[in-house]
Amino acid sequence: MTNQPFSMQGMTGIITGLANGDSIALGCAKAMHQAGAEMIVTYGHPKAESHVQPLAGEMGHPELMLCDVREAAQVDALFRRAAERWGKLDFLIHSMAFAPRDDLHGRVVDCSWEGFALAMDISCHSFIRLARQAEPLMQAGGTLITMSYYGAEKVVDNYNLMGPVKAALESSVRYMAAELGPKGIRVHALSPGPIRTRAASGIQDFEDLARDAETRSPLRRLVATEDVGQCAVFLASGAGQSLTGSTLYVDAGHNIKA
Template sequence: MNKGLLEGKTALIFGVANRRSLAWGIAQAWGAEGASLILGYQGERLRENVEELAASLPKSAHALCCDVADDGQIEKFFAAVSERSPSVDLVLHSIAFAPKEALEHEFSEVDRDDFRVTFDISVYSFLAIARRAKPLMSRGGLLLTLTYYGSEKVTPHYHIMGAAKAALEASVRYLAYEMGPLGIRVNALSPGPVNTLAARGISGFTQMLKHHQDKAPLRKPVDPAEVGATALFLATEGAGAITGQTLYVDCGYSILGA
C-alpha cells in the first residue's frame, strides 16, 4: 500500500458543520492522504453531526468542541490537542460569521456591536488559533484560511463580510512574515461561491451562484472537492515556497474585468 502524502502529519480543522462545508471537503482530502485529523466544532448543537463525520474518515479522527469566540475554550481545545499529539503540522481556519442584520443593512448602517462580532469571529479567531498552534508546529507546517473575492471587489449583499475578508487576507500576509522563520507557511484559498450553510445566509446567493457559473471562464460552479485538492497541494512539499498568498479556486472568475 502506498504511503499517503500526509502520513505522519496531524491536522486541526475548524469549521466543519455538515457535509456541504468547505472544511469537510478539505478534511476529506487531507484524511485520504494519511493525516490524523482533529475537528473543532462550535457547540453542542453540532457535536453529533461532526462526530459522525469524523468517524467516517479513513483514519482516526477526533471531534472537540471549540467556540472560537471564547478564549477559554480555545485554550481547552489546544490543551486537549497537546494530550493527543506532540506536534501539529496543518491548521485549517474555515470560520466566518456576521449577524443577519449586518448583512441585510447597507454597509454604512452596520452598528458597532455587529461590526465587532463579525471581525471577532471572522478575523481575530484566525490570529487566536495561529498563536496557540505556533508552539505545537515545531516542524513547521501550514496555516490555511478561506476567503472570498468580495474582499477585493464589491459584491452585492456581501457588505460587512467583504471588509472582514479583506482584513483576514491582510492578516495572512502579516502572519506569513512573522512565522516564516519558523518554517510555518500561511495562505488563504479564495473559492468562488459554493452552496454551503454559511453562504445561504447571504441575500441573493442563488443569483450570485448562477451569475458566477454563467460568467466564469470554465462555465461551471466550484466543486468543494476541487477546493480540497488545492488545499492538499498547499499541504505538501510541492508548495514549500508558497506563503502569504491568496490562491483563487474560482473557475477563473477573478480574472474578469466586470
C-alpha cells in the first residue's frame, strides 16, 4: 500500500451500472481512475454499449463488460475475468436500481408483487450476489459500496416503491459489514442527494425534489456525480480503513433539514 491515504495506486476493482454520461457510475469511475485504480466497468444492456464506449477515455480506458445482474452467467464471467486479470479485488461499486414505471409511480400499497420483487432483485439483492462473488477475491480485505437515497429513511413524495427497497439495501449493508468485517472487507452505502441523471428522470416530479435540494440544502446546490465518486475513493482508500457499515450522505447537507 502507498503511504498516501487517499491513493488508489495498485488497487483494482469493479464498478457496475454504467449507462450513459449522467451515470453515478461514471463519476465513480473517473474518481477512481484519477486516484490511480484499475477497473472493470460494466453496463447492463447491449443497447447501452453505444452510450458507454465514448466515455472510456474519461475513465482511463478501463475494460468494459456487459453484465446484466439477472444473468448468472454474465456475473460469473465478470468475476472470472477479474480473477484472471488481477487475481484479487480491492473494491466493488454497485450503482444500479430499477422499478417498473407503473409500480414506481403508484402508491406502495398498490404495487404489484412482480414489480416489488423485480425492484428488490435488481436494486438490493444483486448487491448481495455481487458481494458473495467478490468475497473470495478480497483475501487481503476490500470495500463494497452501493448507492442509496434519503427516501430509505424518511418518506419522500413520489419516491414510493423505492423507499422500502432502499431501506432493505441499507439494512443489508449493515448486516454484510458485520459478517465480512472479520475478513477486512468493509461495506458502505453512499446516499447522494438528487442528481439530474437519466435514471432519476423516471421519478415522478423529480424536478420538485431537485429544486427543493437546491433551495433548502445548507450548501444551496445539488451534488454532482463526481462528488459521489470522490466519497467512494475516500471509503475505498486507506483513508477509510477504520469505517464500515455506514450510510454516508452526499447531499450538500440536505438530509439534516426538517
